[in-house]
Amino acid sequence: MTNFFTAAVLSACTLGMVACNQGKANKVTSTTDSSSTTTVTTTTTTSAEPAKATGKMASNAEIMARKQVPVLCYHQIRDWRASDSKSAKDYIVQIAAFKEHMKMLADSGYHTILPDQLYNYLTTGAALPAKPIMLTFDDTDLDQFTIANPELKKYGFKGVYFVMTVSIGRPHYMNKEQIKQLADEGNVIGSHTWDHHNFKKFQGKDWETQIDKPTKKLEEINGKKIEYFAYPFGLWNEQGLPELHKRGFKAAFQLAEKRDANDPLMTIRRILDSGYWSAKTLSNSIRNSF
Ligand SMILES: [Zn+2]
Numbered sequence: 598m599t600n601f602f603t604a605a606v607l608s609a610c611t612l613g614m615v616a617c618n619q620g621k622a623n624k625v626t627s628t629t630d631s632s633s634t635t636t637v638t639t640t641t642t643t644s645a646e647p648a649k650a651t652g653k654m655a656s657n658a659e660i661m662a663r664k665q666v667p668v669l670c671y672h673q674i675r676d677w678r679a680s681d682s683k684s685a686k687d688y689i690v691q692i693a694a695f696k697e698h699m700k701m702l703a704d705s706g707y708h709t710i711l712p713d714q715l716y717n718y719l720t721t722g723a724a725l726p727a728k729p730i731m732l733t734f735d736d737t738d739l740d741q742f743t744i745a746n747p748e749l750k751k752y753g754f755k756g757v758y759f760v761m762t763v764s765i766g767r768p769h770y771m772n773k774e775q776i777k778q779l780a781d782e783g784n785v786i787g788s789h790t791w792d793h794h795n796f797k798k799f800q801g802k803d804w805e806t807q808i809d810k811p812t813k814k815l816e817e818i819n820g821k822k823i824e825y826f827a828y829p830f831g832l833w834n835e836q837g838l839p840e841l842h843k844r845g846f847k848a849a850f851q852l853a854e855k856r857d858a859n860d861p862l863m864t865i866r867r868i869l870d871s872g873y874w875s876a877k878t879l880s881n882s883i884r885n886s887f
Pocket of ligand 1: 735736793807828829830
């Protein structure tokens with residue numbers, strides 16, 4: 598059962614990689630789009646004086662015009678096994694590499710931010726720390742708790758953990774107590790559906806099974822409201838976005854595809870930190886992708 602499930606998630610991730618690669622093709626467009634605003638927004642994000650936070654909600658056009666904050670996406674943090682496929686290794690960052698990548702971020706002066714900070718920056722222009730970055734972890738893998746979290750703590754970093762509730766407590770996945778501990782330590786728990794089905798295909802009762810019930814379960818575990826969502830495989834469609842708004846989500850995270858200009862909060866971009874990347878490659882990708 599576990600093997601089947603792992604295989605399902607990994608093959609799922611291969612699909613996600615397709616989305617990610619497509620996103621890379623879009624990168625040129627988005628870089629061009631944001632180039633005219635780069636100077637202004639750099640000032641906004643790094644200036645010592647507070648950015649203009651008017652309290653008024655920004656329009657979608659204003660949100661699109663702000664400089665994007667880099668968001669990284671991780672899955673498994675463990676050493677490769679002989680059985681790992683070439684494509685699976687994109688999703689498995691080896692332990693030594695993960696440690697180097699976190700050290701590079703700290704040495705480069707990056708500060709991790711949490712979804713509320715990103716939401717406030719996007720919607721009101723609220724100030725962010727210098728060199729802001731968000732670290733997100735999908736799929737509930739246990740090594741995120743045992744390997745990644747202690748590494749983040751070394752640098753005072755916080756993370757966002759997008760949990761699929763079906764796997765809670767299964768072998769190699771986090772249990773309720775571990776998820777609660779992450780939340781209690783100041784990290785944020787978000788929803789990643791019940792069992793990782795394609796959001797684009799949700800209909801009828803799926804909204805209850807894949808969204809409502811997992812939200813309720815995660816809120817029971819954490820004693821906190823669940824307000825952020827990550828799409829399985831990074832896949833989303835325009836028609837589904839109102840369903841997330843209706844349920845009170847403040848923002849949702851995809852992979853590296855272009856954002857929906859009519860709903861940028863529900864299509865925030867992330868890049869995968871690939872298992873093949875050196876710290877240098879990651880550093881360049883962060884600068885080039887957002
Ligand atoms: Zn996932």
